[in-house]
Amino acid sequence: MTRPELRLVLAVSLDGRLAPPQGGAAQLGGAADRQLLEQALAWADGCLIGAETLRRHGSTCLIHSPQLLARRRQRARSAQPIAIVVSRSGIWRPDLPFFSQPLERWLLLAGEPSGQAADGFTRIERLGAWLPALEKLGGAGLRRVVVLGGAALAASLLQAGLIDELQLTLCPLLLGGNHSWIGADGPLPAAAAWRLGEQRLLEGGELLLRYRKVGDPQSG
Numbered sequence: 102m103t104r105p106e107l108r109l110v111l112a113v114s115l116d117g118r119l120a121p122p123q124g125g126a127a128q129l130g131g132a133a134d135r136q137l138l139e140q141a142l143a144w145a146d147g148c149l150i151g152a153e154t155l156r157r158h159g160s161t162c163l164i165h166s167p168q169l170l171a172r173r174r175q176r177a178r179s180a181q182p183i184a185i186v187v188s189r190s191g192i193w194r195p196d197l198p199f200f201s202q203p204l205e206r207w208l209l210l211a212g213e214p215s216g217q218a219a220d221g222f223t224r225i226e227r228l229g230a231w232l233p234a235l236e237k238l239g240g241a242g243l244r245r246v247v248v249l250g251g252a253a254l255a256a257s258l259l260q261a262g263l264i265d266e267l268q269l270t271l272c273p274l275l276l277g278g279n280h281s282w283i284g285a286d287g288p289l290p291a292a293a294a295w296r297l298g299e300q301r302l303l304e305g306g307e308l309l310l311r312y313r314k315v316g317d318p319q320s321g
């Protein structure tokens with residue numbers, strides 16, 4: 102069974118942080134980064150969201166661009182990629198705006214479902230090891246998935262060697278603190294080398310960097 106292609110999309114500061122020292126929702130990127138994020142979402146069949154990012158932000162990013170929405174419509178794709186929350190605890194406020202957003206919601210749950218965890222989700226899958234869980238998503242027709250972070254989710258997938266592409270917007274800020282964009286305590290795979298696929302200067306001095314995993318046929 103095949104798993105979807107996974108692209109990690111993050112805005113990071115010059116010192117490699119994805120949130121301010123106190124944590125919380127960080128608006129690091131400007132308008133150009135927002136456009137790139139929407140393009141990544143338009144490419145995707147689904148997006149993975151760490152439960153802490155959901156709790157902190159309360160909602161997830163949507164495609165707003167009329168052109169991107171029209172293109173998805175022409176190809177008979179849903180307006181928005183499926184939002185797939187990844188969690189062990191299954192705990193969040195049930196009144197988060199996320200649950201009113203116009204998209205399909207799935208849950209990948211590693212722990213035991215708590216009372217209300219299932220509410221608002223049309224599909225719930227058990228998350229044991231990553232590969233079979235992703236293969237299940239592949240079996241459900243998802244070929245491309247954007248990983249929206251945060252750091253713990255990114256680390257977990259990088260440690261499993263399952264991220265195929267890194268799309269980072271480097272933002273001209275220094276944030277300090279502990280919120281490095283890979284929240285990895287443990288080691289990353291030794292062979293985790295990456296080949297630069299694209300670099301683009303964006304407005305406001307931001308820099309788009311796209312890397313493919315070395316060994317991936319598409320990395321050239």
Ligand SMILES: NC(=O)c1ccc[n+]([C@@H]2O[C@H](COP(=O)([O-])OP(=O)(O)OC[C@H]3O[C@@H](n4cnc5c(N)ncnc54)[C@H](OP(=O)(O)O)[C@@H]3O)[C@@H](O)[C@H]2O)c1
Nearest residue numbers: 112120125126151152153154188189190250251252253254
């Ligand atoms: N700059 C950016 O582009 C960007 C993007 C996204 C997020 N952020 C920031 O990142 C911060 C949140 O990041 P974070 O690292 O604290 O949290 P996170 O990665 O968003 O979420 C962590 C939670 O996700 C679940 N999870 C992660 N890996 C799992 C696995 N392998 N199996 C089962 N569950 C798993 C667990 O949920 P439970 O807690 O339910 O057990 C875990 O506690 C926020 O400040 C947010 O603003 C920034």
